[in-house]
Amino acid sequence: QSSKIEGTVTDYLTKETLPGVSISLKGTTNGTITNLDGYYSLDVESFPVTLQFQFIGYKTVEIEFSSAENSADVMLKEDVQQLNEVVVTAQQIEREKRTLGYAVTTLDKDEINKTGETNFVNSLSGKVAGVQVSSSGGGLGSSSRIVIRGTSSLSGNNQPLFVVDGVPIGNSNISSGDGISGAFDAGNGAGEINPADIESVTVLKGASAAALYGSRAANGAIIITTKRGKVGSKLSINYSTTFRTEEPLIMPDFQNDYSQGLNGKYDNRFLNGWGAFIEGQEVEDFNGNIEKLTAYPSNIDDFYQRGNLFINSIDLSSASETADLRLGITTHNQTGITPESKLGRYTISFNAGQKISKLVSARFSVNYVNSKNDGIVTQGGNSPNVLTSLLYGIPRNISHEKMKLNEDGSQNPLNKFTNSPYWIIEKNKNNTKVDRYFGFVQMDLKPNEWLGFTGRLGLDHRNEKRFRNSSKGTIGINEGSFEDDRIDQKELTASIMANVNRKLNEDLVFTAILGTEYNSRVFERILNTSEELSIDGIYAPDNALSNTPNKSYSERVTMGAYGDLSLTYRNYLTLNLTGRNDWSSTLPVDNRSYFYPSANMSFIFTDAFSWSNAYLSYGKVRVGAAKVGNDTAPYQLDFRFFPVTEIYGQYGLDNTYPWNGQSGYRASNTIPPQTLKPESQITYEIGTELQFFDGRFGLDLTYYHIRTKDQILSLTAPPETGYSRIMKNVGETENKGVELMLNTAPLVTSSFSWNVLLNFSKNNFKVVELAEGVDKLTIASGFGGLTVEATPGESLGIFGGTFKRDPDTGRPLVDENGIRLEGENERLGSINPDFTFGMTNSFQWKGINLSFLIDWAQGGLMYSSTVSDLRTSGLAYETGVDRDMLIIDSEALVDLGDGNTRENDIAISPEDFWTNYSKSTITEASLFDKTFVKLREIKISYSLPEKLLQRMPIRMLTVGLEARNLAILYKAIPHIDPETSLFQSSSDASGAIEMGGLPSTRSYGFNLKVGF
Amino acid sequence: CDDALDVNKDPLAADQEQVSENLGVLFSGILPNICSNRVVETNINTSMWVQQIVSGGSAEVFLAPERYNLSPFYLDNTWSTFYVTGLKNAKMGEELALEQGMENTAAQFILLQAFIYYHITYLWEDAPFTEAVQPNEFLEPEYDSQQVVLKGMLDRIEKAIGMINPEKLERISDEDLIFRGDLEKWVKFGNSLKLRLLMTMADKDSEAKAKLKDVLRQPLIVNYEDEAQFDYFQSTNNSNQLWKLHNQYSVDSSGNISGSFFFASEGIIEMMQRLGDPRLSVYFDEGKDAQPGQFVGVKPGSTESYTVSTVLSLNIIRPDYPDRWITSSEVFFFVAEAILKGWVDGTVTEANQYLRIGVERALDWFDNKPGSMTIADKQQYIRSLPDLNSLPKDKALEAVYTQQYLESFLRGVYSFVNMRRNKFPNLSVPEEALVDGLICRLPWSPDSEASNPNVPAPRTVDEPMWFQK
Known part of the structure; x- marks a missing residue:
């Protein structure tokens, strides 16, 4: 008589049921496998019996059953010793992670798409050690900067290469205007990648990992693999919908007691808060009406609105043994926190592969992105359309209602120089439209078991139309103007690759790759500026009295040939050598060919010495060294004469050519290099991966050292030479750092698990030397003498105005009126963070999943012009405290002018104190530590159990609540989010200077996923 | 493979050969920029320093320079407008013209360089001249003394005038936004500029007086048609x-x-x-x-x-108000002054006459323009001018200086030279000024200080220049 043994097999850590586990009766050929729910049942003739549970990647378990009664649920532990995790490396080559001699981190689709992001780059924030993501503010579609292992090149090119399915794609951030004269942030190229189409992202952190991509991967590479149809599904359909709502994360703290004016008297000409105490007295407002003076504490909050975000994704896929295809469609509709801003992005992704014969297979992939972003705000300075600094200067006694436009659409300007914010938002627009195609065709030939050939042709074609206008009647642009801006970027990559993978004998496996690559990048832009409109609202160039077209064009070609050899001994020791030669069109003919090698080794000592035990289950060490060269921008070598468009006029008063019917030319302002050789970067890294307690605790530690020399830099030349820059191979920088990733499961029970993933990175950047006689290289300039500079021996630093200090005590000095004296322009500290830390906690209980990510960046300085403005204008909360009391600046000493000082006893008004203390030329006073700890992501989801689903026509259903940037848990800077920036993501000074940035946002909502 | 890589020539930029075919585009590429700096920066600052106009605190960006507090951006912009935009392109034009034997074109470029150096030396005193704008030989040019710069300029102006041959057709015409290729006017311009320089050198340099006498015998700017000005337009x-x-x-x-x-x-x-x-x-x-x-x-x-x-006034603040470089009035005032000082031959009666012609031209210039004055008003004013014959020499000179001062309204750099040269008018230091004395010079350009070890030690802005001593 037979009895039945039954139960469910689950993962020891995740508690997920494991379908497909094979269960065999030891010593027989009888057996079964678990079903989709992990359930098994086996008829047994006699007892006792021993069942063997086997599953790939898990330790085999044997259980003896003495009777049918002790049927059992079984938990399998992952076999970390056999960890065969496969990662996608350079050139889309899949490798077992254990054989890699360098640090690599892979994020899967769930991690990338945990809380849908408008900018894909943001979804990497806080998740990978060594990767620093900085977003530039809360505008829709705004750019984000990503830097791996710190800035190394002083030439400004420090972002990694983005590669989708083996094809490099553009991540440029082309500015429209600059921060100083008012710009809008049109986003960065990689931000347009649709997270819903991503299967996995591998971050190749350094030259060792990325050597095969050539010079462009000197800053690392982000390797994105898109989803494909998976074998085993006839047709699967997934639908996901997300709704989130968005609001400003942080607003300045305003005082709400004092009106506009000066010296405690109301005056409607001044946009500030140094006026009268607000107590309902009758005054004339800026419209000329008599009203009772009232404070409107929420006037700025009321100007902002709630933004909404809808993401809908549908995904159809199907695959057989010989063919697969996937079609993904995503719509992304969003309204922003400023009125009139909205983003619509539509993405179609199609990927199909076919095994044509035993020998030949082919694949085709195309992604189309259509994006329309309307009402992007102008940021920075000097433009009448800059929004945020205008908003934060609005007196407390003006309600947002009052600033609204008149019924006939005209505005009541706040004063002679200042437009109403509603005018700027409703009448003056910045819009972009993007059409982008990227994808590839690929052919694979597999003549035999160990040899393969791949040919791939990839294309990224991005077309962007930008439009910005200022209506007639805009103060500062009274006659109206508009710009039509067409940007076309094309990147073509063709490659052929041969792949050998051969077992030489029982102990040795040999793999080799040989390949060539052709890459061409063409950039074309035509920008027409039309000014003085005859009829308002007609944005045709013919309607303008003045049109100034401007064209730019650049083309560059790189060719590469590369090889990658690796030898693995007994699956625990791997030696890998790579070499690549590049030929770049941008370098002088004699120096345009350059070769760079890399070598790395991986050694799994626990396997080699059979050290694996209950405590240490897996141990690997890796070492690597790599050299990468780098070229320069196109057209840097010839002496050129350019047709001139713009005639610079201070205060934004530019004129343009033609001048009375004549064009003009000017010679290049850069002394072209006599000879130029490629930049070179040498990286060493050493690391270890350890797993303890059966994988309950894992650690991945890396130390690296990067030296970048012969940098191609454009240095300041003495203008009296007739040139402002000279281009040379000079300068050397160094990055040393550690990266640590820890994963641990502090608490795991049969129904509950808690997993923690930590990453920590610390990068020390240092400029080793600049050119001979050059002690400073300006990376960026702000206002009031503020700059970000590279200086030998130090990290990138903020330089700016200081208070004059007593040399003996270091205390600031005031003059005989009690006003602080200005000192010299000095280095005030580093802009680079001391370290960054990310922590993801996830909890699982039955079908419920909770995870949250805390993102912490420690240290580094930033200058906030918003704080400076809020304080000098008397609008910041702190300027309203004790307004009627005089202030004695007790930190200061009085400078008696004869070299002597005395304790400061001079009382001054808060107005005198703050207008002098926080003024723009004193960088020091508005400089803050930009440390922050943020609750970056939270997600709670619930998946319907299989049992319930079986009765429904659906395969899976998950509902969830999600939030991004829910709270700033700690920050040192007042009034603003330290993650806002004047400079866009393309600048190395990004994050160091803040000015009039849109506040960052917090968003929360829900998500539903259904699969059929 | 090599062909595919040969894409590194910028299709939107010209090379030397292409530019040589039309050197005029370099000329027109310089002028609007120089004048942009003049009309909205340097002339405003210098007009505030001679105290014709004041900011009244209307904006921090004007109040600061009025009090001699100069932003590094202003100094760098101005220095580099003159050297990088102006001198480099003009020198390049000169050299490319000479390579092709185009002496008239070269002379136009040389005279433009001299006009640019006029600004440099009277704003900064010492400045790179002999080693300037030759990056292949001098990456860190030495600064020459003001005397060397002025003498060098005189040589260059004389050389240019000597090269001009109006018989030859070759010249920059349409792109010459000052004289439309009228070479005779360029000769008068060169001589009048020389006159300006010599007026600051007559007492300091032994050869200057002789040169002054000589230049007065050369064609000078004496009619409106000859005046050098850069036109602006309504658009x-x-x-x-x-x-x-x-x-x-x-x-x-x-x-x-x-x-x-x-x-x-x-x-x-x-x-x-x-x-x-x-x-x-x-x-x-x-x-x-x-x-x-x-x-x-x-x-x-x-x-x-x-x-x-x-x-x-909105008579002055208008879109087509020209940037006046050298006027006929100033030439007449110079002659009157030089006679009174005994630097050149002539009688006080002649000086008296020249003063009146100068004033008449200054008033008549506004005819048919916003702000034109009635004939009666003008005549009455001219009649009211003092008879120099009846005045002691210092008072007679003061009468000339007064008219120089009033005529040079908003022609700041020129006015600033006269103010320092003649110590007229007798001004007091602005409220809350950075230094105790009147401003005499600009600080060095920070860009230059940061990149050229040959920049001389800083001087306070109220330290007088060589020509003032």
Whole structure:
């Protein structure tokens, strides 16, 4: 008589049921496998019996059953010793992670798409050690900067290469205007990648990992693999919908007691808060009406609105043994926190592969992105359309209602120089439209078991139309103007690759790759500026009295040939050598060919010495060294004469050519290099991966050292030479750092698990030397003498105005009126963070999943012009405290002018104190530590159990609540989010200077996923 | 493979050969930029330093330079406008012209360089001249003394004048935005510029007086048609940036300029009222809340301007107000001055005559322009001028200086040279000025200080220049 043994097999850590586990009766050929729910049942003739549970990647378990009664649920532990995790490396080559001699981190689709992001780059924030993501503010579609292992090149090119399915794609951030004269942030190229189409992202952190991509991967590479149809599904359909709502994360703290004016008297000409105490007295407002003076504490909050975000994704896929295809469609509709801003992005992704014969297979992939972003705000300075600094200067006694436009659409300007914010938002627009195609065709030939050939042709074609206008009647642009801006970027990559993978004998496996690559990048832009409109609202160039077209064009070609050899001994020791030669069109003919090698080794000592035990289950060490060269921008070598468009006029008063019917030319302002050789970067890294307690605790530690020399830099030349820059191979920088990733499961029970993933990175950047006689290289300039500079021996630093200090005590000095004296322009500290830390906690209980990510960046300085403005204008909360009391600046000493000082006893008004203390030329006073700890992501989801689903026509259903940037848990800077920036993501000074940035946002909502 | 990589030639830029075919485009590439710096930066600053106009605290960006507090951006912009935009391209034009034997074209470029050096040396005194703009030999040019610069300029001007041959057709014509290729006018320009230089050198340099006598025998700018000026136009993008400044930042809701950033100084109002100068209401408008004919000046360096304070006139703030480089009036005043000082031959009666011609030209220039004066007003004013014969020498000179000062309104750099040269008018240091003395010079360009070890030690802005001593 037979009895039945039954139960469910689950993962020891995740508690997920494991379908497909094979269960065999030891010593027989009888057996079964678990079903989709992990359930098994086996008829047994006699007892006792021993069942063997086997599953790939898990330790085999044997259980003896003495009777049918002790049927059992079984938990399998992952076999970390056999960890065969496969990662996608350079050139889309899949490798077992254990054989890699360098640090690599892979994020899967769930991690990338945990809380849908408008900018894909943001979804990497806080998740990978060594990767620093900085977003530039809360505008829709705004750019984000990503830097791996710190800035190394002083030439400004420090972002990694983005590669989708083996094809490099553009991540440029082309500015429209600059921060100083008012710009809008049109986003960065990689931000347009649709997270819903991503299967996995591998971050190749350094030259060792990325050597095969050539010079462009000197800053690392982000390797994105898109989803494909998976074998085993006839047709699967997934639908996901997300709704989130968005609001400003942080607003300045305003005082709400004092009106506009000066010296405690109301005056409607001044946009500030140094006026009268607000107590309902009758005054004339800026419209000329008599009203009772009232404070409107929420006037700025009321100007902002709630933004909404809808993401809908549908995904159809199907695959057989010989063919697969996937079609993904995503719509992304969003309204922003400023009125009139909205983003619509539509993405179609199609990927199909076919095994044509035993020998030949082919694949085709195309992604189309259509994006329309309307009402992007102008940021920075000097433009009448800059929004945020205008908003934060609005007196407390003006309600947002009052600033609204008149019924006939005209505005009541706040004063002679200042437009109403509603005018700027409703009448003056910045819009972009993007059409982008990227994808590839690929052919694979597999003549035999160990040899393969791949040919791939990839294309990224991005077309962007930008439009910005200022209506007639805009103060500062009274006659109206508009710009039509067409940007076309094309990147073509063709490659052929041969792949050998051969077992030489029982102990040795040999793999080799040989390949060539052709890459061409063409950039074309035509920008027409039309000014003085005859009829308002007609944005045709013919309607303008003045049109100034401007064209730019650049083309560059790189060719590469590369090889990658690796030898693995007994699956625990791997030696890998790579070499690549590049030929770049941008370098002088004699120096345009350059070769760079890399070598790395991986050694799994626990396997080699059979050290694996209950405590240490897996141990690997890796070492690597790599050299990468780098070229320069196109057209840097010839002496050129350019047709001139713009005639610079201070205060934004530019004129343009033609001048009375004549064009003009000017010679290049850069002394072209006599000879130029490629930049070179040498990286060493050493690391270890350890797993303890059966994988309950894992650690991945890396130390690296990067030296970048012969940098191609454009240095300041003495203008009296007739040139402002000279281009040379000079300068050397160094990055040393550690990266640590820890994963641990502090608490795991049969129904509950808690997993923690930590990453920590610390990068020390240092400029080793600049050119001979050059002690400073300006990376960026702000206002009031503020700059970000590279200086030998130090990290990138903020330089700016200081208070004059007593040399003996270091205390600031005031003059005989009690006003602080200005000192010299000095280095005030580093802009680079001391370290960054990310922590993801996830909890699982039955079908419920909770995870949250805390993102912490420690240290580094930033200058906030918003704080400076809020304080000098008397609008910041702190300027309203004790307004009627005089202030004695007790930190200061009085400078008696004869070299002597005395304790400061001079009382001054808060107005005198703050207008002098926080003024723009004193960088020091508005400089803050930009440390922050943020609750970056939270997600709670619930998946319907299989049992319930079986009765429904659906395969899976998950509902969830999600939030991004829910709270700033700690920050040192007042009034603003330290993650806002004047400079866009393309600048190395990004994050160091803040000015009039849109506040960052917090968003929360829900998500539903259904699969059929 | 090599062919595919040969894509590194910029299709949107010209090479030397292409530019040589039309060197005029380098000429037109320089002029608007030099004038842009003049009209909205340097002339404003220097006009505030000679205290014709004052900011009254209307904007920090004007109050700071009025008090001699100069932003590094201004210094760098100006220095590099002159050397990088101006001198480099002009020198390149000169060299490429000479390579092709085009001496007239080369001379035009040389005279333009001399005009640019005029600004450099009278704003900074010592400056790179012999080693400037030759990056292949001198990456860190030495600074020459003002005397060396001035002498070098004289040589260059003489050389250029010697090269000019109006018989030859070759020249820059359409792109010559000053004289449209009229070479005779360039000769007069060169001589008149020489006259300016020599007036500052006559007492300091032994050869200067002889040269001064000689230059007065050469063709000079004596008619309106000969005057050197850079024209601006009504169209927004070819317009005077002083107007643009007001049109962008000081308009009322109907789009009209509603007030100026600049006010009349107390001193100039006092002077013009005392003389009954009809240009008072040409240069200035009454404040919004002032009575008709009520002119109220503002103290230099102060922030005490009111709605009654007298503002810069819309006769001057207009899109097509030209940038006047060298006027015929100034030449007549120079001759009168040189006679009175005994530097050249001539009688006081002649000087008296030249003074009157100069004033007449200064007044008549406004004919058919906004601010034109009636014939009666003009005649009355000229009649009221003192007879130099009846005055002691210092008073006679003062009468000439007065007219130089009033004629040079908003021609700041030129006026600033005269003010320092003649120590007239007798000005007081603006309120809250950075230094105790009157400003005499600009600090070095920070860009230059940061990149050229040969920059001389800093000097305070009130240290006089060689020509003042």
